[in-house]
Amino acid sequence: MTDTTLTDTGxxxxxxxxxxxxDPRCPFAQPAxxxxxxxxxxxxxxxxxxxxxxxxxxxYADQHALLTDPRLSIDERRExxxxxxxxxxxxxQHTPRLITNTDxxxxxxxxxxxxxxxxxxxxxxxxxxxxxxxxxxxDEMLAGPRPVDLVQAFALPVPTxxxxxxxxxxxxNREDFQHASHVLVSHDAxxxxxxxxxxxxxxxxxxxxxxKMAEPADxxxxxxxxxxxxxxxxxxxxxxxxxxxxxxxxxxxxxxxxLGTLALLQNPDQLEYxxxxxxxxxxxxxxxxxxxxxxxIVHTGVRRIANEDIQVGADVIRKDEGLVLDVxxxxxxxxxxxxxxxxxxxxxxxxxHAFGYGAHQCLGQTLARVELQVAFRALVSRVPDLxxxxxxxxxxxxxxxxxxxxxxxxxxx
Amino acid sequence: xxxxxxTGTHRIELDEPKCVAAGQCVMVAPEVFDQRDExxxxxxxxxxxxxxxxxxxxxxxxxxxxxxxxxxxx
Numbered sequence: 001m002t003d004t005t006l007t008d009t010g011x012x013x014x015x016x017x018x019x020x021x022x023d024p025r026c027p028f029a030q031p032a033x034x035x036x037x038x039x040x041x042x043x044x045x046x047x048x049x050x051x052x053x054x055x056x057x058x059x060y061a062d063q064h065a066l067l068t069d070p071r072l073s074i075d076e077r078r079e080x081x082x083x084x085x086x087x088x089x090x091x092x093q094h095t096p097r098l099i100t101n102t103d104x105x106x107x108x109x110x111x112x113x114x115x116x117x118x119x120x121x122x123x124x125x126x127x128x129x130x131x132x133x134x135x136x137x138x139d140e141m142l143a144g145p146r147p148v149d150l151v152q153a154f155a156l157p158v159p160t161x162x163x164x165x166x167x168x169x170x171x172x173n174r175e176d177f178q179h180a181s182h183v184l185v186s187h188d189a190x191x192x193x194x195x196x197x198x199x200x201x202x203x204x205x206x207x208x209x210x211x212k213m214a215e216p217a218d219x220x221x222x223x224x225x226x227x228x229x230x231x232x233x234x235x236x237x238x239x240x241x242x243x244x245x246x247x248x249x250x251x252x253x254x255x256x257x258x259l260g261t262l263a264l265l266q267n268p269d270q271l272e273y274x275x276x277x278x279x280x281x282x283x284x285x286x287x288x289x290x291x292x293x294x295x296x297i298v299h300t301g302v303r304r305i306a307n308e309d310i311q312v313g314a315d316v317i318r319k320d321e322g323l324v325l326d327v328x329x330x331x332x333x334x335x336x337x338x339x340x341x342x343x344x345x346x347x348x349x350x351x352x353h354a355f356g357y358g359a360h361q362c363l364g365q366t367l368a369r370v371e372l373q374v375a376f377r378a379l380v381s382r383v384p385d386l387x388x389x390x391x392x393x394x395x396x397x398x399x400x401x402x403x404x405x406x407x408x409x410x411x412x413x
Numbered sequence: 414x415x416x417x418x419x420t421g422t423h424r425i426e427l428d429e430p431k432c433v434a435a436g437q438c439v440m441v442a443p444e445v446f447d448q449r450d451e452x453x454x455x456x457x458x459x460x461x462x463x464x465x466x467x468x469x470x471x472x473x474x475x476x477x478x479x480x481x482x483x484x485x486x487x
Contacts (some may be wrong), residue, residue, distance in 0.1 A: 068480040104431075111433050115453040120439040350441070351476055359433045361478035366436050 006309055008316040011042065015053055018046035018324060019187075019300050027397055028263060028295060029341060030329050034058065038333040043315045046082075046301075046324045049187075050089070054082035054303075054322030055315075058329035060336035060353070062312055067325065067358030072304040074360060076101050081305045082322030084402065085187050087194040096236050099363065100244065107359060113233055114241050114363065117166065117220045123366045126162075130374045133161055138382050147389030147412040155257035155409070156250070158375055162367070163249030167242060168219025169208050176200055181247040185402040187300070198243075205242045209235075220245065245364070252297060253368050255398075255405030257375050260291045262395060262409060264380070265388055267343045271380065274345060278381045281373075287345035288372045293352035294343045296328035297403040302356050327353040385413045421461045423484050425470060429454060431481035438477060442469035455481070 020031040029035065037044045037058045046056040057063050066072060076083065076092040083089035095101060099111045116122065141153045160178065164171045183189045183197035208221055213229070216222035221242055227233040233241075264271040277283035301324040310317040317323065331352045332340035355362035362368070379386065388395070389410040396407040425445070434453030438446035445466055447456045462470055467484070474482045 068478070108430070108433060112452040112454065115434040116451075118436070119434070119448045119453040120436040120443075121448065350472065357478050359431075359479050361433070361435055361437075363435075366440065369440070 006311045006316045007314070009042070009314050013042060013055075013315070014040070014044040015047050016044050016056055018048050018056065022399065024393075026341075027395075028259070030296075030299065030326065030332065034326060034329050035332055038329055038335070042313060048082055048324070049086060050083075052080075052082065052322065054324050055317055056301075057312075057323055057325045058333065060330040060333040063325050063327065063330045063353060064357060066304070066310075066312070066323070067302075067353075067356065067360075069310065070104065071307045071310050072323065073103050073307050074101055074107075074304055075103060076303070078305050078320070080320045080322050082303045082324055084300060084303065085189075087189055087191045090191045091194065091198075096234070096240050098237065098240055098244065100360070104359060110237075111359070111363070113227060114224075114245075117223065118363055118366055120366055123370050126166075126367075127370055127374065129165075130158075130162065130371060131378070134158060134374050134378045135382075138378055142383070142413075147410045150261060150409040150411045151254065151258050151406055152408070154375075154379070155261070155406075156254040158257060159250040159253035159371055162253075162371060163246060166220050166249075166367075167208070167246060168212060168217050168221045169204065169246065173204055176204060177246060178250070181251050182401070184247055185251060186400050187402070188400045201243050201246065202239065205239050205246065209239055209242065248362075249364055249367070251401070251405070252403050253371050255297045255403050256291070256295065256368070256372055258406040258409045259295050259297065259404075260372070260376060261379065261386075261411075262388075262392075262406065263291065263295060263343055264376075265386065265411075266392060270343050270345050274376065274380050275384070277345075278377050284373050284377050285369070286349070288369060288376065289352065290343065290345045290347055290349040291372070291376070292354040292369075293331045293337065293349040296331045296352070296354050297405065298354065298356070299326075299328045299399070299404050300324075300402060301326040301328075302360070327356060383413050386411055387413065421487060422464060423467060423470075423486055424461050425457050425459075425474075426483040426485060427455055427457050428481045428483075431479045433479045433481075435478050438473040438482060441473040441476060442466060445470055446473060461487070 016033050022031050044056045045053040047053050137154050160174050180197035180201040183193050212222040212225040224238040228235050228238050304323045306317045306319055306321050308319050334340055355365040389412040398405045398407045432454045436448055438455055445459050445462050447458055474484050
């Protein structure tokens with residue numbers, strides 16, 4: 001396609017500082033200046049950490065089309081790629097080829113190699129173990145002192161235990177996993193801090209992989225080890241993938257559990273509704289989709305770069321320009337989700353972009369969904385008078401990461 | 414069999430090379446889709462699903478992250 005077929009109005013797009021801090025009165029909402037762009041006539045640009053101004057895509061319909069458009073690339077090594085942080089811009093140049101930085105057809109091949117543990121059948125088979133684990137943590141919490149920090153007692157242990165068991169890593173090292181993961185997804189971490197955290201995680205992962213190569217067990221790292229032995233995967237790729245699964249597998253789910261609990265406590269009618277549907281798996285699943293949409297914890301967008309000129313409405317994205325696709329804003333686009341600021345567990349929210357969209361949509365989304373279904377169902381039915389132990393305005397939000405969450409959530413019952 | 418259960422008004426087309434095996438179709442319409450054991454790639458169990466399954470199939474088509482599914486009227 002040549003430039004002459006594209007129409008550019010030549011206007012100067014609005015520029016939004018990105019990320020802009022949230023309004024503390026609306027802790028679950030993207031800031032007003034970002035949300036306003038979902039209803040603007042044309043796209044805005046985001047001014048990011050390095051002063052560059054990639055396009056800011058916030059309309060749901062634009063995102064839905066662009067995230068399946070093969071003219072966009074996720075090759076983060078390219079000049080002009082809009083990195084999340086300075087640290088990411090440095091590490092991107094020597095990250096091995098992974099599902100997170102390759103386009104089709106290479107991406108499709110890589111994804112199919114790592115996808116098996118996350119198929120619907122395999123994840124559904126984990127449901128009884130998840131139930132047992134969640135019940136055990138709640139037994140312990142209910143027998144202990146009040147108030148308790150729900151993050152430490154429940155929200156963080158659930159996904160950390162699940163992902164370490166799934167990979168075949170030692171839960172005893174959880175403090176290292178949790179701390180290093182937190183640093184690696186933080187926008188505030190320096191490249192040095194990120195490198196140190198990466199080394200700690202890398203050490204644990206390499207030791208575990210060595211053990212699995214020698215003595216395979218029934219877990220994901222053993223499967224990856226077998227793929228390395230079969231020549232289907234490089235050792236470096238297997239280690240990077242294990243590390244990525246470990247990082248992505250717990251902080252995000254932990255944030256969803258703690259934020260979801262807070263959102264339900266602040267919307268008593270919705271909490272009451274959730275209690276009334278705990279025996280209806282379809283309604284529970286739909287409620288979790290709405291929590292995923294409403295909270296949209298990945299709050300600083302997913303990033304791409306254009307391979308060629310692309311017309312979007314009245315704008316033209318030029319070849320080699322970067323894009324920030326803010327999935328949280330798109331999930332609050334009133335054209336797709338009417339009254340988006342209302343938590344409505346009965347709404348049809350499944351088409352949300354909380355896990356992203358397109359070929360790079362979250363690998364672990366089925367696992368996350370099942371974890372959240374089991375966790376919320378157990379929490380609301382087993383702790384009927386759950387309530388905040390501090391004033392709502394004192395809840396300590398954590399906005400510094402790729403996904404936002406809570407530092408702590410003191411609750412009682 | 415009532416009119417609502419007559420099959421064959423629509424056909425599902427899967428563009429297999431595009432499939433990224435996210436399993437969304439299986440979650441939305443487990444009666445119609447499955448995933449291959451060896452790599453998780455989608456399998457269409459019923460290419461011409463009954464009318465009462467079409468809403469679920471339309472949702473599966475809409476949420477497919479790889480845009481690998483189409484539902485065409487026969």
